[in-house]
Amino acid sequence: MPVRVLIVEDNVLLAEGLALLLRTEGHEVIGTVDTAEAFLGAVDEHRPDIAVVDVRLPPTFSDEGVRAAVEVRRRHPGQPILVLSQYVERTYATELLAGGGGGIGYLLKDRVGRVSEFVDALRRVAGGGTAMDPEVISQLLVRHGRHPVDSLSPREREVLALMAEGRSNGDIATRLTVTERSVHKHVGNIFLKLGLPPSDGGHRRVLAVLSYLSQ
Amino acid sequence: MGGIRRRAGRAVRATRHLILSLLLVPLCVLALLQFLAALLLSVTFVGLLLLPYAARVNRGVAGLARRLASRQLDRPVTARYGPRSGVLNRARLTLNDPMTWRDAGWLALHLPAGVALPALALGLWAGLGFDLSLPFWWWAPLPEHTINVTGIAIDSWFRVITVVPIHFAAFTAVALWAIPWLATADAHLSRLILATPERVRLAERVAELTETRAAALDAHGAELRRIERDLHDGAQARLVSIAMRLGIAERMMATDPDKAAELVSEARQSTEETMTELRGIIRGMYPPILADRGLSGAVAALAAGCPVPVTTATDGVGRLPAAVEAAAYFVVAEALTNVAKHSGASSASVRLDEADGRLSIVIIDDGRGAADEIGGTGLAGIRRRATAFDGRTDLASPPGGPTTLTVELPCR
Numbered sequence: 128m129p130v131r132v133l134i135v136e137d138n139v140l141l142a143e144g145l146a147l148l149l150r151t152e153g154h155e156v157i158g159t160v161d162t163a164e165a166f167l168g169a170v171d172e173h174r175p176d177i178a179v180v181d182v183r184l185p186p187t188f189s190d191e192g193v194r195a196a197v198e199v200r201r202r203h204p205g206q207p208i209l210v211l212s213q214y215v216e217r218t219y220a221t222e223l224l225a226g227g228g229g230g231i232g233y234l235l236k237d238r239v240g241r242v243s244e245f246v247d248a249l250r251r252v253a254g255g256g257t258a259m260d261p262e263v264i265s266q267l268l269v270r271h272g273r274h275p276v277d278s279l280s281p282r283e284r285e286v287l288a289l290m291a292e293g294r295s296n297g298d299i300a301t302r303l304t305v306t307e308r309s310v311h312k313h314v315g316n317i318f319l320k321l322g323l324p325p326s327d328g329g330h331r332r333v334l335a336v337l338s339y340l341s342q
Numbered sequence: 343m344g345g346i347r348r349r350a351g352r353a354v355r356a357t358r359h360l361i362l363s364l365l366l367v368p369l370c371v372l373a374l375l376q377f378l379a380a381l382l383l384s385v386t387f388v389g390l391l392l393l394p395y396a397a398r399v400n401r402g403v404a405g406l407a408r409r410l411a412s413r414q415l416d417r418p419v420t421a422r423y424g425p426r427s428g429v430l431n432r433a434r435l436t437l438n439d440p441m442t443w444r445d446a447g448w449l450a451l452h453l454p455a456g457v458a459l460p461a462l463a464l465g466l467w468a469g470l471g472f473d474l475s476l477p478f479w480w481w482a483p484l485p486e487h488t489i490n491v492t493g494i495a496i497d498s499w500f501r502v503i504t505v506v507p508i509h510f511a512a513f514t515a516v517a518l519w520a521i522p523w524l525a526t527a528d529a530h531l532s533r534l535i536l537a538t539p540e541r542v543r544l545a546e547r548v549a550e551l552t553e554t555r556a557a558a559l560d561a562h563g564a565e566l567r568r569i570e571r572d573l574h575d576g577a578q579a580r581l582v583s584i585a586m587r588l589g590i591a592e593r594m595m596a597t598d599p600d601k602a603a604e605l606v607s608e609a610r611q612s613t614e615e616t617m618t619e620l621r622g623i624i625r626g627m628y629p630p631i632l633a634d635r636g637l638s639g640a641v642a643a644l645a646a647g648c649p650v651p652v653t654t655a656t657d658g659v660g661r662l663p664a665a666v667e668a669a670a671y672f673v674v675a676e677a678l679t680n681v682a683k684h685s686g687a688s689s690a691s692v693r694l695d696e697a698d699g700r701l702s703i704v705i706i707d708d709g710r711g712a713a714d715e716i717g718g719t720g721l722a723g724i725r726r727r728a729t730a731f732d733g734r735t736d737l738a739s740p741p742g743g744p745t746t747l748t749v750e751l752p753c754r
Contacts, residue, residue: 138579140446140579140583141579141582141586144582144583144586147587147590148586150591151593151594152593183574188571213574213578213579213582236582237582237585238584239585239589240585240588241584241585241589241593242586242589242590242593245589245595299694
């Protein structure tokens with residue numbers, strides 16, 4: 128089923144490329160806007176399935192995109208938003224996740240080139256899931272001083288990172304070439320070691336992990 | 343003998359100093375009188391307007407004294423006067439400037455000192471002259487008067503031959519030592535009062551450096567932001583779009599090879615544009631030609647690329663710190679852009695010289711002149727760059743030309 132996408136990007140080159148990519152993949156681009164204000168208006172008007180938002184927007188080209196995304200989520204809780212940026216900051220990830228609920232993605236723009244993965248992430252977020260850039264996760268995993276994360280085995284850390292990106296157990300199993308059962312076991316161990324209540328899967332556990340990491 | 347000759351030479355120079363110093367005394371009297379009159383008058387509006395001019399006269403006389411003192415002491419005796427601008431403000435600034443009062447104080451002090459010190463020196467010379475002349479006239483009948491030299495009556499040839507030479511020798515020794523001392527004392531007195539004290543000079547220097555440091559930080563920050571913006575909006579965005587096009591092409595290869603080929607070709611074109619853009623950004627950070635050829639080669643390249651014929655003279659410059667070379671390069675680049683765009687010149691010259699740890703850049707064009715510093719962003723940019731390096735910028739551009747831009751940058 129095609130996803131109705133709103134593109135919020137001021138760089139014409141990128142906006143066009145993105146629209147081309149999404150149309151080629153069979154999705155519907157319902158509009159392209161280039162300011163935070165127009166973004167708010169367009170969401171009010173069209174209620175897109177997902178908005179793909181650049182972090183830097185006019186007039187100050189700093190973090191308007193993040194602030195606008197937070198505002199949109201305040202007005203329309205659960206509105207799926209995929210934030211794209213040329214660099215990622217854990218601070219922004221934390222702000223985007225702070226409102227709770229799923230339907231949030233935060234990816235490096237570079238990832239767009241891997242079309243199938245990008246479209247996957249887009250669908251996941253549009254469906255209320257989560258997509259966090261591995262770069263964000265590795266930033267979140269960098270800890271100073273002793274931390275329960277240190278007690279995880281290397282394999283468990285890999286699983287934790289993939290889980291935090293918003294991937295399903297099946298997906299994780301494929302990527303690590305292990306069985307889904309062993310992934311399930313790792314997840315259980317991770318939750319135990321970090322002292323998190325066991326969670327069934329889906330975006331709730333992702334949020335639990337992310338909010339734990341971004342504390 | 344050589345020692346005595348040198349001492350004698352010094353005494354003669356000292357005497358010249360003291361005589362000139364004495365000649366300043368009448369000028370001091372006149373200057374003081376007009377300054378006091380202006381001070382008294384400054385209870386009225388007109389007097390206030392006159393005061394800066396009266397102070398200016400004092401400054402002129404004090405300037406002469408500074409020149410004398412620096413020649414005698416063989417070191418610069420200079421003063422830094424505060425700024426004077428505006429009609430009413432000028433009076434206030436004059437009154438507030440410590441140099442105004444130093445000048446006036448020196449004028450007053452020079453009245454006694456400028457008479458006494460030269461008088462002592464001239465007295466010593468007169469004493470020597472007296473001794474030398476004694477043999478010619480001691481016998482002359484002077485009624486009720488015997489000639490005395492340090493208490494000894496000169497009343498026989500024997501005494502003339504014995505006492506007078508001894509006295510002359512002793513007196514000469516004293517004079518050759520004392521006269522230079524007097525001149526130096528006079529010069530020191532002038533320097534003490536008329537030279538801006540080292541403390542004030544240092545404080546001003548600190549204020550100046552603080553300012554240029556702030557300018558340097560600003561310039562550096564602006565530069566970093568510009569580079570970040572250029573990379574983010576330009577090269578990085580282009581790379582992302584290339585990745586996108588290649589990504590789509592990858593997916594389309596099987597289903598729509600023609601479309602895929604089109605996307606790949608677009609991506610290739612985009613990489614070329616990205617390279618061009620990166621080259622531009624790198625040139626803006628640190629021109630590669632500077633790294634390859636040094637400042638002389640880079641300036642020659644700039645001159646060759648300028649639509650107006652430019653001659654260069656850069657022999658006096660070796661390798662300098664990279665930051666200075668880059669700043670100098672951009673100064674020349676911006677100046678030549680100005681020449682090409684605005685001056686209407688038919689020829690120009692660029693001269694670089696390095697002396698005393700300063701690099702001087704002089705750019706002259708034979709254009710129409712009247713270069714406008716406020717209007718032209720190029721000149722403001724040049725000035726900003728120079729300020730950031732604690733350098734100086736001077737622009738002389740009379741209507742009708744020629745225009746001379748001088749920029750000095752500390753480089754050691």
